[in-house]
Amino acid sequence: QIFTLIILFSFLNGINAQLIAPDFSITDTNGNTYTLYEELNKGKTIVLDFFGLQCGSCQSDMGVLELVWQNHGAGSGDVWVWAYETYGGSDYEVNDFVTINGGTFPSFSLSAEDSLIKKYHVNYVPSYFIICPNGYMKSCPITDIEQYISACATLDIDETIMEKNQLTSIFSVPGNSHIEVNFSIVKNAKISIELYDL
Numbered sequence: 001q002i003f004t005l006i007i008l009f010s011f012l013n014g015i016n017a018q019l020i021a022p023d024f025s026i027t028d029t030n031g032n033t034y035t036l037y038e039e040l041n042k043g044k045t046i047v048l049d050f051f052g053l054q055c056g057s058c059q060s061d062m063g064v065l066e067l068v069w070q071n072h073g074a075g076s077g078d079v080w081v082w083a084y085e086t087y088g089g090s091d092y093e094v095n096d097f098v099t100i101n102g103g104t105f106p107s108f109s110l111s112a113e114d115s116l117i118k119k120y121h122v123n124y125v126p127s128y129f130i131i132c133p134n135g136y137m138k139s140c141p142i143t144d145i146e147q148y149i150s151a152c153a154t155l156d157i158d159e160t161i162m163e164k165n166q167l168t169s170i171f172s173v174p175g176n177s178h179i180e181v182n183f184s185i186v187k188n189a190k191i192s193i194e195l196y197d198l
Contacts, residue, residue, distance in 0.1 A: 019136060019137070020135045020136065020137070021036065021040075021046075021129070021131045021135055021136070021137040022036075022119040022120070023035070023036050023037045024036050024115075024116055024119065026108055026116065027108075028082075028106040028107060028108050029091035029092075029094050029095045029106075029107050029108065029109060030095075030106075032106065034080075034082070034106065036131070037135075039080060040131065040132075040133050040134075040135060041133075043078060043133050044078060044079065044080050044133060045078060045079045045080070045130065045131065045132055045133060045149050045152045045153070046079075046080045046082060046129075046130070046131040047065065047068060047079065047080065047081045047082070047128065047129075047130055047131075047145060047149070048082055048084065048120070048127075048128065048129040048130075048131065049061070049065055049081065049082065049083040049084065049126060049127075049128055050084050050086050050117070050120070050122045050125050050126065050127040050128075051083060051084070051085055051086065051125050051126050052085065052086055052087050052125040052126075053085060053087065053089045053093060053094070053097050054087075055125050055126060057126055058125055058126045059097075059101045060101075061126055061142045062083075062098065062101035062102050062103045063101070063102045064142050064145070065081050065083065065103060065105065065142075065145075066081075066102045066103050066104060066105070068081055068145055068146060068149070069081040069103075069104065069105045071146075072149070074104065074105075075105075075106075078153070079149055080105075080106070081105035081106070082105065082106050082107075082108065083098060083103060083105060083106070083107040083108065084107075084108045084110050084116065084117075085097070085107065085108065085109050085110060086110050086114070086117055086122060086125055087110075087111075088109070088110070088111040089109055090109060091109050093109075094107050094108070094109045095107060126142070127139065128140055128141065128142060128145060130145065130148040130149060130152065132151075132152035133152065
């Protein structure tokens, strides 16, 4: 029982730590450097896409991300889409992948040991994060990206939105030991988790 409490305490602390996005500076495959907090201070909402060159759903999701990018001004509007290849592909390979799959937004090449992957606790691809101008961030599925961008613009993802989304989904992949639980932390909320044999 003590072991269970230690795991649960660590789990909840990890979630709390991710409410505010960690700052970083990074150079894209074309030599342009971006700093997260500088862009947030300009009122931008950031969509982070962590992908892999060999990931099938990452390929199909590029078209969705490109629509988001174009719908919000393709760099001249209020939203950035930044795509990060997480397995150490070269700049050329990353550019090729993004272009072939319909993307025109900034892309970046990371190694599996890159500190950005650790800062954002990326354990699988694709992984998507929305970061609002106030620094709040949330992991989200590809299908909800526009909804979360709108939430940033209208309500700044404060406690009002979090109250609506306390528990949104529990997802497990057959044959995998990975379980994803998506929910928001509400200030002063009591949270209990019961895990049953799948």
